[in-house]
Each structure stands twice: as C-alpha cells, then as structure tokens.
Amino acid sequence: MEIIQKDKLLNLSGKTAIVTGGSLGIGYGISYRLAEAGANVVITSRNLEEVNKAVEELKQKGFKAVGVKADVSIEEDIKNLVTETIKSFGSVDILVNNAGMFPFAPLSQLTSELFDKVIATNLRGVFLATKYVSEQMIKQGKGGKIINITSIDSLHPSSIGLAHYDASKHGVWGFTKNVALELAKNNIWVNAVAPGGVMTHGVAVMQSQGKPVTVERNPDPPKMEVAMGRMGVPDDIGKVVLFLASEMSSYMTGSQIVVDGGYLLK
Numbered sequence: 607m608e609i610i611q612k613d614k615l616l617n618l619s620g621k622t623a624i625v626t627g628g629s630l631g632i633g634y635g636i637s638y639r640l641a642e643a644g645a646n647v648v649i650t651s652r653n654l655e656e657v658n659k660a661v662e663e664l665k666q667k668g669f670k671a672v673g674v675k676a677d678v679s680i681e682e683d684i685k686n687l688v689t690e691t692i693k694s695f696g697s698v699d700i701l702v703n704n705a706g707m708f709p710f711a712p713l714s715q716l717t718s719e720l721f722d723k724v725i726a727t728n729l730r731g732v733f734l735a736t737k738y739v740s741e742q743m744i745k746q747g748k749g750g751k752i753i754n755i756t757s758i759d760s761l762h763p764s765s766i767g768l769a770h771y772d773a774s775k776h777g778v779w780g781f782t783k784n785v786a787l788e789l790a791k792n793n794i795w796v797n798a799v800a801p802g803g804v805m806t807h808g809v810a811v812m813q814s815q816g817k818p819v820t821v822e823r824n825p826d827p828p829k830m831e832v833a834m835g836r837m838g839v840p841d842d843i844g845k846v847v848l849f850l851a852s853e854m855s856s857y858m859t860g861s862q863i864v865v866d867g868g869y870l871l872k
C-alpha cells in the first residue's frame with residue numbers, strides 16, 4: 607500500500623485548477639477551497655469585474671489566483687482560457703465545470719432562444735471546456751481531475767418550469783459518465799457533484815426579479831423539505847469538490863455525489 611500522509615491527502619500544491627463561473631456563489635466556494643488547499647486557481651466567468659474581485663479576495667488570503675474572462679459557450683473563449691492558464695501556471699490539472707444558468711420558464715413560456723441559451727451554457731459549455739482541457743491534460747501526460755457541477759435536477763425534477771434546465775443537467779450527467787469511460791486510460795478522472803438548493807447570487811437575482819420560488823431556489827424551504835432543515839451554502843459544495851480534486855478520491859470516476867442535505871429523501 608502506498609502510504610500518503612494525512613495532511614497530504616487534501617494538498618493541491620503544485621496543481622492548477624480552472625473553475626468556470628468561479629467568481630460567485632457555488633463557483634467561488636469551490637475556488638476558495640481549492641486555493642486554500644494550495645492549488646493555483648484560474649477563475650473565469652463572463653464578467654471581468656466580478657472575476658477580478660474574486661481573484662483579489664483570494665490573493666488577499668495569500669492564495670494563488672488569476673482571472674480570465676470567458677463565456678463557456680464560445681469555443682474561442684475556451685481555447686483562450688486554456689492558453690492563458692498555461693501562460694500563467696504552465697499546466698492544468700483540475701477542471702471544475704460549474705458555470706450554469708437556471709431561468710424559470712414553464713413550457714408554455716419557454717422560447718426556443720431561451721432553451722438554446724440554457725443548453726449552450728450548461729451542456730455545450732461543459733463539452734467545450736472538457737474537450738480542450740482534457741486535450742491539454744493528455745499532452746501533459748500526468749492525468750487530471752474533471753468535476754462537473756450538475757444538480758439534483760440531473761436525477762429528479764425539483765420543480766416545474768425547469769424542463770430546459772433539467773434537460774441540460776441530465777445531459778451533463780450522461781456526458782460525465784461517457785467521458786469518464788473514454789479518459790480513464792489517460793488517468794483523467796471525471797465525476798459530478800449534484801447540489802440541492804444552495805443560496806447563491808443566481809438564486810437571489812432570480813428571486814428579486816419576482817420569479818416564482820422553486821424548491822431548488824427557496825432561501826427558506828419548509829424544514830420538512832430538506833432533511834437537514836437548512837438550505838445549502840456554497841462551501842457545502844466546495845468541500846466535496848475538494849475531495850474529488852484530491853487524492854482522497856483516488857478510485858472514483860464516472861460517479862455523481864448528491865449534496866442536498868437529504869432533499870431527495872423526501
């Protein structure tokens with residue numbers, strides 16, 4: 607048995623992680639935990655101001671981080687993201703596909719434009735980042751970890767009005783399993799984390815727009831809805847992503863970890 611000291615099991619020093627949508631909400635929670643574990647973190651989102659703010663916050667803690675503006679649905683942006691990551695840190699070892707959107711729209715109000723936009727961000731974005739980052743990982747020849755943030759909606763609908771979202775997240779879960787199979791020979795492990803309701807900026811924005819509150823986005827769900835009696839916080843997801851990014855998950859690929867406080871048990 608290879609003995610790895612306890613404090614090394616979660617140590618990501620010398621590794622570089624890209625976190626898409628890493629400036630806010632769940633993505634920031636993930637960026638924080640990976641940076642704290644010693645990784646160089648590349649934070650990316652469409653909004654450069656938000657990215658720079660998140661990078662500054664991490665740097666103030668003494669962590670290593672850079673920001674790159676990228677829209678995950680645009681192929682050229684993803685190619686540039688990989689190039690900039692290599693320029694900054696020389697390699698990429700961990701990819702967290704977190705960027706996503708969840709606009710509420712019952713089928714009767716769901717336009718083909720909105721459907722396409724959600725699929726382009728949530729599913730095509732995961733495809734593009736996985737494609738170009740795994741190509742780089744294969745070139746580097748030292749394996750890697752890819753972690754896709756799905757949702758409990760990849761397994762079971764949490765509310766009506768999210769058919770487009772559920773289609774995208776079911777797609778990401780299927781994509782995760784197939785790619786895990788394909789990339790295993792390159793020592794690239796591909797897993798997913800399925801959050802339940804987590805109070806984030808995206809959720810707050812949705813609520814401030816007066817949109818109907820869904821189970822997944824209710825900041826104060828009835829206690830009986832979530833077994834643990836509370837909504838999640840970004841760090842609940844960040845800690846599980848750290849586990850999947852680390853040596854702690856050495857024999858895991860093609861798995862999805864549900865992190866929902868027991869919501870699906872209801």
Ligand SMILES: NC(=O)c1ccc[n+]([C@@H]2O[C@H](COP(=O)([O-])OP(=O)(O)OC[C@H]3O[C@@H](n4cnc5c(N)ncnc54)[C@H](O)[C@@H]3O)[C@@H](O)[C@H]2O)c1
Pocket residue numbers: 626627628629630631632633650651652653676677678679704705706707708727731755756757758800801802803804805806807808809822823
């Ligand atoms: N919050 C929840 O309750 C919840 C539950 C289950 C799953 N999720 C998933 O977790 C992920 C993060 O959700 P959140 O609640 O933190 O969202 P959020 O809206 O608070 O943050 C999303 C981040 O993704 C970025 N982003 C969105 N579209 C992008 C694009 N095209 N290109 C690049 N960046 C883009 C945003 O700029 C932002 O930084 C999403 O994939 C979401 O589906 C969230």
